[in-house]
Amino acid sequence: MRTHNSGKSSLGALVMAPIHFLMGILDAPLRWLQRATGIGGMAAFFLMPNMLIFGIFVLLPFFINFAYSMTGGTALFLPDRTFVGAGQYARLFDCRSYLDPGSCAEDTFWTAVKNTAWFVVLQVTLMILVSLVTALILNRDLAARSFWRAVFFFPVLLSPVVVGLIWKWILQRQGLLNFGLYGLGFDPHVWLNDRNWAFAATIGVSIWAHMGFYTLILLAGLQAIPKDLYEAAEMDGTRPARAFWRITLPLLMPNLLVVVVLVLIRAVQIFDEVYVLTGGGPGTSTLYLTQYIYETGFAAQLRNPGLAAAASILMGAVLVVLTLLQLGLGRSEKKGGRK
Amino acid sequence: MSGIVRFLTRRRGGKGWHWTDIVTWAWLIGGLLVMFGPAVWLVGSSFKSPAALAEFPPTILPYVTQKVTVEGYDKPLDLYEATLEDGSTAVLAEVRRIGVVSQMVDPKDPGEIVKVNIAKRTPVREMSFATDNYTEPFTHFDFVRYLWNSVFVTVTATLITLVVNSMAAFALSKYEFRGRTMAMLLILATLMVPLSVIMVPLYSIVSALGLFNNLWGVILPTVATPTGVFILRQYMLTIPDELVDAARMDKASEWQIYWRIILPLTAPALAVLAIFSVVWRWNDFLWPLIVLSRKELYTLQVGLSIYSGELNVQWHFILAMTVVTMIPVVLVFIFLQRFITTGIAGTGLK
Incomplete structure (x- = not known):
């Protein structure tokens, strides 16, 4: 070739x-x-x-x-593996209390589930907010708009490994963030060794890396809204805030739904940047589902492909449910849209 | 200059400053710093010597301590500006340090040793770009191998993607056959099957085909992109069917119709897909990490992540390698950004 x-x-x-x-x-x-x-x-x-x-x-x-997902053992090829029925699923769900990962047989799985759930909730909310605000600002009558659009889009093309390394370097003890804080009179802090800060860093870095992509989709939606709608609203003396809720948001809904689906699906599968940035640590504080599957299936000392497969199917099921939910919402939105 | 001032003070419709104008500019300037700052800082750091990288607070520009060769000493000595006991200052070279006392000599008159408290001396520094960071990895880390592997995977996968996807798109846009809608839906449904869901069985299939620890094992699973088929098919639908019919009248074979008529007309969409594909394949990480376990097969991304995860990270090399890894993508960004942004806005796919 x-x-x-x-x-x-x-x-x-x-x-x-x-x-x-x-x-x-x-x-x-x-x-x-x-x-x-x-x-x-x-x-x-x-x-x-x-x-x-x-x-x-x-x-x-x-x-x-x-x-x-219905076989056990460490053998790689399917014919060599022993059938265990729902054994792997039973192991994943073997918990005394689902709210406490420590009480589970597969405690790392539930830690990963809990971390991923928190990550999804916070990251998706913040991502939508930040992208929406950026898109609204870029949609204004700006000088050099394509330049500003490029500014926010730039990290989207960077590889997740590069993104992870850029931020690992910034959050180092002798990194840029500590340098800035030192200038303001604070002591340096090793951010990625702190459980909460490391978790926050994974959210912030993934937003930094991908917000430009969603901003672009939302901006395309905003630019498709006819300008005369706003002129008519202004003529009627409508306040800008009301115009936003009554014109912008409803007409942006299709694009917004696409963005919500994409952000959700990607957030559930988060792996690359985080793996390079924190490696799941400190401890297990930034261990997310994909990394759990990867480590259980490939990297751990005792590989367990069956368990990894069962976990990946559960994740796939969550993704399907999320997509269908959004598709359903999109349809009812269209039906109820004309008021 | 007046243009810049006018640009900066432009207001909505000539009216006074509205609070939204302030928010807008604060957001944009903040965005500029947050988006570009980290990458610029990384590039700047990549030119610093290991000693300068370990420093806190860091300097913005790369500095090293000036060295001087003094008669009677084999190695070049560090230069310091020292405050002497009589209060005068002199530029001296440090011979050795014992505790808090530094033994120094005057480079011009190296016979006499002066003892100075280390608190009373500051290094004489000069700006210097540590280009070793860039040249050394080429001998040190199999860096050339990783670069070559990445280029090979990216170019090969992109070419196959273009051929395979355009053939499928041609079949799905210019032929009527039973199961056409079914095939299209099947292709789009694969969008919903991400790598993280199928990586365990995919690994066993790739191993069974003998492609484990083989660059083709990285390439083949990625080439049939649903996004590519979708973009190309949408584009080919706009090409009038009459062209195909006319060519058939002239006894052109179906294969000729595909590569002589349809492909040249699809060039803009092919260009968009090629750009996407190059960026995707260059940036791929999880799958190469699984398939490639032999060092000499690593792609840049895998090599970087492995070396940066070591206990003693050699940051001066990692930073320089990261910059090299960024270069193709930054070039794409600078020259082809327009294609990508219109591609994304048009299809909503990445």
Whole structure:
């Protein structure tokens, strides 16, 4: 595949020549295929590679995940594993009190569930607020708007590992934050060694990294609202706050719902930045579900793929419920929208 | 200058300052600092020597203590500005330090040793960019290997993504067949099956195919992106079917129609997908972390996370490597940001 690189850019005939050559060679056998199978067969041919990859790497794992979650032992391949029925689920749910992770057989799982739940609630709320305010501000009559939009969008493209390292460096003992506080007369603090600050840092950093993306979607929604609605409201002497609640928010609802779904789904699966920033620590204070699954399935001394599979199915179920809930809300919103 | 002042004091419709104007500008300036500040600080830090990195309070610009070679001493000595007993100050080189007393010599007259309390001397510093941080990892950390692995994965996966996704999009937009809607729904449904939900069985499948500890094991599961099929199909739907029919009249084969007619017309959408794909694959972390366990196969992201998680983090190297890892993405951001933002705003997909 690498011989004819960057066919996507127009680097001129020199680059295109080998591609044309390759595609030309493929033409003869494909003509033969077309004669043999007809045009319908060609449709299947075009669809095939994509569906094959989906089948092998998405659908197949999706279905055998259920089988995995019902087996035990440390063997990797399914036929070598012993059937334990609902044993893994029973182990995950073996708790004296669900509110106290310490009373559970799988206490790290419940710690991860509790941490993730708090993370989702706080991060999603703050993320929506921050993105919405930013989108409203960017939607104003600003000089150099595309520059300001770029400012907030910039971290979205950074890799989660880079994001994690940037902030790990800022929150170091001799980092920028302590430097700033030192200037104001405070003592330096090792932020990531403090359970609460580390937790807050994971929320703040994930908002910093992704808010630009959601701001963009909300901004597109705001710009689609006809300006004459606001002019009419102003003519009627409507106060700006009322215009916001009565015009902006209802008309922004479709985009807002999309954003809420996306933020929720991503928050439940949070992993990369946090893994680099805190590694789940200190202790287990920033251990979230995906990291629990990763460590149980791959990184722990005693790997337990069955338990990891069961936990991942529970997480998948939560994601499906959240999505359906939002889809349902979106529909009722549309029905009840015309008042 | 007057332009800047006018720009800064622009008001809503020529009226006076409204409280929302103040909030707006506070938010924007604050955003500028919070968004760019950390990255700029990282880049600045990456040019500091290990000694300067360990300092608190840190300096904004990279400084090192000036050194001087003095006759009679093998190693270059640190230069200090010392306050002498008679109250005068002199620039002296430190020979050794014993307790709180520093033994110093005058670089021009190295015969006589002067004893100075360490509280009474300050280092003479000069600005210096520690470019070693950038050059050394190339020999030190298999850094070139990681860079190459990342480039290989990114380029290969993007090319395959473009071919495979555009073929599927072509089938789904220009052919009528039973199960077409079904296939489209199936593809979109895979959006709902994230890696974190299927990573255990996916790992066993990739291992069974012999792709564990193999860069192709990183590439193949990622290339059939539902987002890509969706973007390309939406775009191909806008290409009139008459073009396809006319080509068939002229005895063009279906394959020729795909790559001679449809693909060139889809170029803008392909460009958007290519940009997305490069950023996705360059930034991928969890899956390469699972599939690659041999050091020489690490991608940049995996290598960085492993080295930064060590007990004794060599921050001066990590920072420089992080900056190098940022470069392609920053280039994409500077030159292609417009494509990405319109792509996101148009589809709501990332």
